[in-house]
Structure formats: C-alpha cells, structure tokens
Amino acid sequence: MTGSFWDFLLWIFWFYILFACIWIFITIIIDLFRDHTLNGWAKAGWVIFLVIFPFLAALIYLIARGRGMAQRELERRGQAQSETNDYIRSVAGTSSPAGEIESAKKLLDSGAITQAEYDTLKAKALA
Structure with a gap:
C-alpha cells in the first residue's frame, strides 16, 4: 500500500x-x-x-x-x-353535498357499503 x-x-x-x-x-x-x-x-x-x-x-x-x-x-x-x-x-x-351523496350512492350500488352506511354518509353530507 x-x-x-x-x-x-x-x-x-x-x-x-x-x-x-x-x-x-x-x-x-x-x-x-x-x-x-x-x-x-x-x-x-x-x-x-x-x-x-x-x-x-x-x-x-x-x-x-x-x-x-x-x-x-x-x-x-x-x-x-x-x-x-x-x-x-x-x-x-370542491366537494358539494350533492357530489358526496352521489359518490355514496355509487358505493352503495356497487355493494361496497351498506344501506346504514349510505344513510350515515348522506346525513353527514346534508349537515
């Protein structure tokens, strides 16, 4: 070295x-x-x-x-x-209540969420 x-x-x-x-x-x-x-x-x-x-x-x-x-x-x-x-x-x-409800409805229709979860998301969107 x-x-x-x-x-x-x-x-x-x-x-x-x-x-x-x-x-x-x-x-x-x-x-x-x-x-x-x-x-x-x-x-x-x-x-x-x-x-x-x-x-x-x-x-x-x-x-x-x-x-x-x-x-x-x-x-x-x-x-x-x-x-x-x-x-x-x-x-x-911008997330509008109608857009959130529409997204939740798509999830409900696809079977990803239940009717109770859909109702909860819809109530949150309208609140």
Whole structure:
C-alpha cells in the first residue's frame, strides 16, 4: 500500500472543496439567468468574468448580489408553492353535498357499503 489514511482524508477534503466550488458556480449561473433585472450584456459579462477569474468573480457576485439572490429564490419557492396549492385545489375540486351523496350512492350500488352506511354518509353530507 503506497498511501496512508491521511492521504485518503486529504483527497476527500479536496474532493469536497471541488464539489462545493462547482455547486457555487452552477448556483450563480442559474441565478444570473433567472434574474430579469439584468440585461443580456450584464449576464454575458458576469459569465465571462466567472470563466476568466472563477473564484474572484464568485466572491464578488456573492457579496454584491447575494441578498437579491436570496430574495429571488424565496420568490421562486413561494410561486412554486402557490402553483402546487392551486393544482391540488383544482384536482381535489370542491366537494358539494350533492357530489358526496352521489359518490355514496355509487358505493352503495356497487355493494361496497351498506344501506346504514349510505344513510350515515348522506346525513353527514346534508349537515
């Protein structure tokens, strides 16, 4: 065996650093293209700056635009949550008493519930 345990830990550390850097660069590029306040030239300038001086550009971007980055992410998550809620409401529909009674009648006709259970469901729907 040519390596040692400490060499292994050092390689894991450097792999972690590489992964974190790649993650930060991807996050910055995604934020750049989601930001509607920047024009195309500004976005191109940031991308070129990230390619030429990646660590310096990432540090400057996070300092200069970090707060806006967080706000855009919160807005995006809020919008996604609201779209999810709207979708759930549209799929679930509004349950009216007539719809509940109709569903209970179908269950009664199929033999899934008894007449007493049907009467209970109908009373609940009308209450």
